[in-house]
Structures are given as C-alpha cells and as structure tokens.
Amino acid sequence: MSKLPGANLEFVREDDFVEYYIFPKLAQQQAQPAEEELRQQLEQVRVECMEIVEKKVDERCYIWHKDQFQLQVRTGSAEERLLNDEQQQDEEQHEGAALPPHLHGVTHYGDNISDEWFIVYLLSELTAARPDCIARVCDSDGEFLLIEAAELLPDWASPETCEQRVYIVNGGLQLIQNSTTDSQQQCLPMATAVQRIRLNPTLYRCSQDIQSCIDARCREFKTAQPHASIHRQIVQLPQNAAELLKQRPALVASAVRAFCERDSLDTKAMRSMRYFPPESPRIRTNVAFTRCLYAMLMHSQYTPERRLGWQLTDAVSQPECYKEQLLGVKLASGLEILASQAKQSSEEQTPAWRAYLRSLQGKGYFRDNLEGSAEYVRLLAAAKQHFKSNQQRFRTAPLVGAEIVELLLHTGEGNAAEQLRDEQNNLLPSDADDWLNISAEELDAMLQQRYGPQKLYNPNGDVNAAEFTKQLSQFLDRQSNFEGIETKSDAAAELDSDDDDEPAEPESTASGSSHSKVKKNPSMRKACQQRNSLIQSEEQDSTHVRNFLDFVIPEDNWDSNSEMSDYADEDDIERNFDALSSASGMGPDSYRLDRNIKAYMEQMDRELAQTTVGKSFQASGNANSSQRSAGEDDFDDIEDFEPININVNTLRNMMDSYKSQMGGAGPVSNLFNAMGVGMSAAAASEDKTDDLSESAV
Known part of the structure; x- marks a missing residue:
C-alpha cells in the first residue's frame, strides 16, 4: 500500500517497478508531422495494444498484485518532457539522444515477481502480433532479461556495455552488439538502437540458448486458461463486501496488501468498522487469490x-469453518482500511501537487509567462491534467478507497444479493493449500531444477583421506580478502597487474628504467605494505594448523616396563622436547619451547594417562590389529606399536562434526564449501564414519 509522499511524479519510482517502452513504426505523411497528428497515431496504436493485453489477461483470469499494465502516449515534445520530469542531458552533444514517439508504462509488482515476467510475456505477444513495434523492458536492476541468462551471454556483455541494448522484436530477444563507434559512449541511446534494429531486424537476434532461458520463465503464461498461481477459496464475508468483490475481483489484491501492511492508524479504523460492520449478515462466497496474496x-x-x-x-472442532470466517474478517478489515483512506480533495490541496508545481516552475515550464495570462492558464491546465492522469495510473490507497466508497453507494441494488445467495448452494470447493508447506526434498528438487545439479566432491561419497588432508592443508595456505579466498599466485598476479604492458627489460637495465613499472603514489605504496603485512600474519596463523596436520612423532625409547614410564622419565621428556624443537625449526632464530609450555604439557600428559582418549585415535594398520582388546594394548612389545594415522583421524573427526550438524550450517560445512568440497548423504552416513580407513572412506 503506497503512502503518497509530498514529492513530484517520481514517487512512483520505487524499487519494485518495471518500466517498458513500445516504439511503433508510424506513417510519416510529412517530414515533421505536427504533435497532434503524432498523438492521434500513437493513441490508435495504444488502443490496439491494450486490446491484445486485456484479452490475454481475461483469458488467464490474471490478478495484478499492485498496478496494472497500462500504456501512456509520449510524443517526445519539449513540453511533455518537462511534464514527465525527464532529464535532457547531452541532447546538444548527441543528436539522437531524444526518444522518438513511443508508448510508455510503469507497473509496480510489489511482492509478486510473477507480474514482472507476465509483462515480459505480454510484450512478446504484442511484438509478435505487431511486427512494426519494438519493445524494451527494464526494472530497478537494469536489463533483468540478461540477468536471467547471465551464464550464456557473450564475453563482451557486461552491465555497463549492455545498458539500453536489449529489445524484444517479433516476440524474440535481441541484443545490440558493442561496436567500435560505441567505445566512447557505452550507454547506447534508445533512438539509435531502434534505428539500427529497423535497418536490420534479424542482425542482433540472440542465440537460441538465451532465448530458451526467457521462454522458460514465461512458459507458465502461454496456456490460455486460468493461471496456475490462482488459488480459489471459500470465504465468509459481510454481504456488501461480497457484492463488492463480485463486481471488482481485482480489489482483493488491494485489500490483502492494506491488511498485511496496516499501521496504527489503520488499526484504529479496524476497531470502528464503519463501512463493513461485523453485525451485518455474512455469506459464503468463492474468492480468487493469487498464491502470493493467499500466503x-x-x-x-x-x-x-x-x-x-x-x-x-x-478452531479445534471446526477448523475449515474457522479458516473461512477468519479469512473473511481479514478481507473485510482490509476493505475497511481502504475505505477509511478515501480522499475526495482536489489536486490543488495535496502536498504532492504543490511539490510538483514547484518543480515545474524551477525548470522553466511556464516560460516567463505572467500568472493569469492565457498561455500560463493553458500550461497550468495541461500540468493539472497530466498530474491527474499519472496519479490514476497507479492504484494508490486513496484512489482505491474512493472507488470502494463509490461502489458501496450502489450495493444492494438489483439482483446481486439474490445471485450471491443462490451461489451459496453451488460453491466450488476450496483449492488445497498444501503448497504452503514444502519439505526439504522438494526444496532441493526445486533448487536443482532452477540452478542445476550440485557439483559434489565425489558422487559416490568416497573420499581419500590422504588427498582430503592435502587439500585442507592447501586451503589453509591460501589467503582471503573481502572478495573471497585467493591463492598466492592470484595475489601476486593482482599486484603485478599494475605493470605496464611493455615488454620486460633485462635485469641490468630494469633497475635503472623508470618505465618498466607503474609509479605508485604514497597511498598505493602504503596499501601494498599493509597488504604484505596482512599476508605474513595470515601465514603465521595458518602455520599452527598445518603443523597439526603434518605432525611427526619423534623417535623415542621404549625400554621401560611401565605403561606410562615414558611420561614419568624426566630424561625422556627432555629428549622429546628437544626432538620437537629441532623438528619445528632449523635456524638460530627458530622457535624453542620454553619451560612454561613444558610444564603445561607434563601436566596434560599426566591427566591424559588416566583417560581413554588415546583409544579414540585411529592407528595405521590392518583391521585385525584394531580389534584387539584394551587389556592387550599395553605397549609391552615394541613390534605391536602402531603409529597414529593423522590423515584418517583428521578426516574422521571432521566427518563426526559434519554428522552432528544434521545437514545444517556449521563450521565443518562452511569449511567444506569454501574448499569446494560437497559432502553427499553417503559420505556423512553412520556406516561411513564408523569404517574409515587410510585408503578410502
């Protein structure tokens, strides 16, 4: 429900709009036809186009969510451009910048994106029925038709190079290619684009793959029957509300939006219910919703x-009857909100009109004519008519409320009430609304149908443990920025991308040449230094995790008879620390374990010796050795010792964590996605995680 702000005509340009142009080929009786003659020709084309549109809408019983498809005549005169608040920039530099005579329309689709694609379908049918018309459609995102087929576009296509280059001709999509003459001006004027298509109607036709993507979105509208998104429901309404929706079925969209977007003032109106009192008799009737409105x-x-x-x-004993009554209360409340917002004031008293008039005065619309003169009065009348016609194009709450109040004055007349009572005995059953609930499997099927099958790491769910940990180590070696994960080679290439394209000079002359590298200003040099320091810190952070993955058990002496004699012998502990220190660094500046860490590890070993944590690690060996009892695993014989397989244990722990997430988001799944590893259901099953081995899991 749009609250009319105190601005000019641009209040209609919200984020949920779709804008469309139709350029017909007009008969030129003279070199420069008069504006009135152009207007008559365009009006004739507009009437014929609207007949085609209304026929398609009626065949499909389509319900517009917010605004309807409407066309306005635009001759392209200077006075009309001022009234429409169009920018006239670069018209002096570019002769073809001004739009040729055309039909223009803006439709707000609100929360129902189907309205946008239904308009694309209507424009395709219009251009197919009238080959002399060229259509263009865009929205707040720009050329959204190309967004639908983004993966199939040519290499030169980008949001900058494709602006105002997408058109619908003879029911098909055409993309005007970028030429050498357009290098200085990437945004091609629509007048130039239309002229190029007129000269060669088939030159810029898109490929069949791109056209198939657009046809797939419009396929649901091609069948001439009630649209698939229409949901019919039995509702108990007050009698005057039922008669109202019987005469104007499209009012259901405004009523639903008014109820769902209500504020404190609207809630106050719902407490009075002056137009649709609850004590009035209620009758059961069929009401058609779109699925969006019903939800x-x-x-x-x-x-x-x-x-x-x-x-x-x-609600418990009679749930279906309760739902019919509750939906009727909500619909009646929405109609009450709209009726309470009806305003019959003239346009001179609205803030929007005053702001619009001030904008016209600032742009020199009245051309220094004295107020009260004949020319001033004519221009003012034209501005009022233009403002009123543009307001009527959009179904704002005050206008819809005024329509409801006008219709309520004539309810109860004729045989409408008798017809509704007769229909109560022959009502169509309500449609099933199980589509409101969707299972996880159905969601996956919809996503797979829309975006294609998910690329898993291995379709059969088998993962090699050594290969997995190798990829994990490589992933930790990478660095990230605000754009995502990148490798060191990518970062080096990005830093070297500032170089000139000139060939590299020999080393003897490279140092003395000032043209081999681009001279970096102090801010760029400072940014590069900060980037290098960030890279070094990230490498230090990832070193600890890599050390865990590449952990090497040092040599040890197993000549004691005690089960924990290795941990009790101080000499052995010293040798272990020395071995770890020598394994972790090979230079005078290498990291050495201090006495605090030694004491901490001693205490940790004593505590772990009394637990069974060691049994949770997977040893590398055959399956028979892993089935020994706990009493036999006493490390008495050095030949029976089996070293820990770090690869298998790392993978096993990550798989257990992934299984505990139960398919939801978590640290392991996020890590897998960042690494490009997708886990199938088989890989996360109970049987798989319980039977991990070194070769295959």
Whole structure:
C-alpha cells in the first residue's frame, strides 16, 4: 500500500517497478508531422495494444498484485518532457539522444515477481502480433532479461556495455552488439538502437540458448486458461463486501496488501468498522487469490476482537469453518482500511501537487509567462491534467478507497444479493493449500531444477583421506580478502597487474628504467605494505594448523616396563622436547619451547594417562590389529606399536562434526564449501564414519 509522499511524479519510482517502452513504426505523411497528428497515431496504436493485453489477461483470469499494465502516449515534445520530469542531458552533444514517439508504462509488482515476467510475456505477444513495434523492458536492476541468462551471454556483455541494448522484436530477444563507434559512449541511446534494429531486424537476434532461458520463465503464461498461481477459496464475508468483490475481483489484491501492511492508524479504523460492520449478515462466497496474496493473508497474524461483534466458531472442532470466517474478517478489515483512506480533495490541496508545481516552475515550464495570462492558464491546465492522469495510473490507497466508497453507494441494488445467495448452494470447493508447506526434498528438487545439479566432491561419497588432508592443508595456505579466498599466485598476479604492458627489460637495465613499472603514489605504496603485512600474519596463523596436520612423532625409547614410564622419565621428556624443537625449526632464530609450555604439557600428559582418549585415535594398520582388546594394548612389545594415522583421524573427526550438524550450517560445512568440497548423504552416513580407513572412506 503506497503512502503518497509530498514529492513530484517520481514517487512512483520505487524499487519494485518495471518500466517498458513500445516504439511503433508510424506513417510519416510529412517530414515533421505536427504533435497532434503524432498523438492521434500513437493513441490508435495504444488502443490496439491494450486490446491484445486485456484479452490475454481475461483469458488467464490474471490478478495484478499492485498496478496494472497500462500504456501512456509520449510524443517526445519539449513540453511533455518537462511534464514527465525527464532529464535532457547531452541532447546538444548527441543528436539522437531524444526518444522518438513511443508508448510508455510503469507497473509496480510489489511482492509478486510473477507480474514482472507476465509483462515480459505480454510484450512478446504484442511484438509478435505487431511486427512494426519494438519493445524494451527494464526494472530497478537494469536489463533483468540478461540477468536471467547471465551464464550464456557473450564475453563482451557486461552491465555497463549492455545498458539500453536489449529489445524484444517479433516476440524474440535481441541484443545490440558493442561496436567500435560505441567505445566512447557505452550507454547506447534508445533512438539509435531502434534505428539500427529497423535497418536490420534479424542482425542482433540472440542465440537460441538465451532465448530458451526467457521462454522458460514465461512458459507458465502461454496456456490460455486460468493461471496456475490462482488459488480459489471459500470465504465468509459481510454481504456488501461480497457484492463488492463480485463486481471488482481485482480489489482483493488491494485489500490483502492494506491488511498485511496496516499501521496504527489503520488499526484504529479496524476497531470502528464503519463501512463493513461485523453485525451485518455474512455469506459464503468463492474468492480468487493469487498464491502470493493467499500466503500473505494466511500468515498475517490477527485475532478478531469479540467486543467488535466478530463471532467465530471453535478452531479445534471446526477448523475449515474457522479458516473461512477468519479469512473473511481479514478481507473485510482490509476493505475497511481502504475505505477509511478515501480522499475526495482536489489536486490543488495535496502536498504532492504543490511539490510538483514547484518543480515545474524551477525548470522553466511556464516560460516567463505572467500568472493569469492565457498561455500560463493553458500550461497550468495541461500540468493539472497530466498530474491527474499519472496519479490514476497507479492504484494508490486513496484512489482505491474512493472507488470502494463509490461502489458501496450502489450495493444492494438489483439482483446481486439474490445471485450471491443462490451461489451459496453451488460453491466450488476450496483449492488445497498444501503448497504452503514444502519439505526439504522438494526444496532441493526445486533448487536443482532452477540452478542445476550440485557439483559434489565425489558422487559416490568416497573420499581419500590422504588427498582430503592435502587439500585442507592447501586451503589453509591460501589467503582471503573481502572478495573471497585467493591463492598466492592470484595475489601476486593482482599486484603485478599494475605493470605496464611493455615488454620486460633485462635485469641490468630494469633497475635503472623508470618505465618498466607503474609509479605508485604514497597511498598505493602504503596499501601494498599493509597488504604484505596482512599476508605474513595470515601465514603465521595458518602455520599452527598445518603443523597439526603434518605432525611427526619423534623417535623415542621404549625400554621401560611401565605403561606410562615414558611420561614419568624426566630424561625422556627432555629428549622429546628437544626432538620437537629441532623438528619445528632449523635456524638460530627458530622457535624453542620454553619451560612454561613444558610444564603445561607434563601436566596434560599426566591427566591424559588416566583417560581413554588415546583409544579414540585411529592407528595405521590392518583391521585385525584394531580389534584387539584394551587389556592387550599395553605397549609391552615394541613390534605391536602402531603409529597414529593423522590423515584418517583428521578426516574422521571432521566427518563426526559434519554428522552432528544434521545437514545444517556449521563450521565443518562452511569449511567444506569454501574448499569446494560437497559432502553427499553417503559420505556423512553412520556406516561411513564408523569404517574409515587410510585408503578410502
């Protein structure tokens, strides 16, 4: 529900709009036809196009979510451009910048994106029925038709190079290629684009793959039957509300949006219910919703107040009857909100009109004419008519409310009430609404159908433990920035991308040449230094994890008879620390373990000696050796010792963590996704994680 702000005509340009142009080929009786003659020709084309559109909408019983498909005549005159608040920049430098005579429309689709693609379908049908028309459609994202087929576009296509280059001709998509003359001006004027297509209607036709992507989105609209997204539901409404929706079925969209987007003032109007009182008799009737509107109304929480007169049945004993009554209360409340917002004031008293008039005066629309003169009065009348017609294009709440109040004055007349009572005995059953609930399997199927099958690391779920830990180590070697993970080679290439394209000079002359490298300013040099320091810190952080993966057990003496004699012997502990120190660094500046860490590890070993944590590690060996009892595993015989397999244990622990996430987001799944590893259900199953081995899991 749009609240009309105190601005000019640009209040309609919200984020949920789709804008479309239709350029017809007009008959030129003279070199420069008069504006009135152009307007008559465009009006004739507009009427014929709207007949095609209305026929398609009626065949499919389509319900617009917010605004309808409408076309306005634009001749391209200077006065009209001022009224439409169009920018006239670069018209002096570019002769073809001004738009040729055309039809223009803006439609807000709100929360229902299907309206946008239905307009694409309508434009395709229009251009197919009228080959003399060239259409263009865009939205707040720009050329959204190319976004749908982004993976199939040519290499030169980008959001900058494709602006105003996408058109619908003869029902198909055309993309005007970038030429050498467009290098200085990437945004091609629409007048130039239309002229190029007129000269060669088939030169810029898109490939069949791109066209198939657009046709797939519009396929649901091609069948001439009630649209698949229409949901029919039996609703109990007050009699005047039922008659209202019988005459204007499209009002259901405005009523649902008004109820779901209500504020404190709207809630106050719902407590009075002056236009649709709860004590009035209620009747059961069929109401057609779009699935979007029905879902919005069902999920909008509201408990009717009994003191207002809403008497509903028990929700537990009669759930279907309760749903019909509750939906009727919500619809009646939405209609009440709209009726309470009806305003009959003239346009001179609205803030929007005053702001629009000030903008026209600032742009020199009245051309220094004295206020009250004949020319000033004519221009002012034209501005008022243009403002009023543009307001009527969009179904704002005050206009819809005024329409509801006008229709309520004539309810109860004729045989409408009798027809509704007769239809109560022959109502169509309500459609099933199980589509509101979707299972995880159905969601996966929808995503797979939309984006293709997921690329798993291994389709059969088998993962090589050594290869997995190798990839994990390589992943930890990488560095990240705000754009994602990158390798060292990528970072070096990015830093070297500032170099000139000139060939490299020999080493003897490279140091003395000032043209082999781009001269970096102090800010760029400082950024590079900060980047290098960040890389070094990241490498130090990842070193500890790599040491864990590449852990090497040093040589030890196993000549004691005690089970924990190795940990009790101080000489052996010293030798172990020395071995670890020598393994962790090979220079005078290498890291040496201090006495605090030694004492900490001694205490940790004594505590771990009394636990069974060692049994949780997988040893490298055959399956028979892993089945020995705990009493036999006493390390008495050095030949029976089996070293720990770090690869298998790392993978096993990560698989256990992944299984505990139960398919949800978590640290392991996020790490897998960043590494490019997708785990299948077989890889995370109970049987797999319990039977890990060194070769295959």
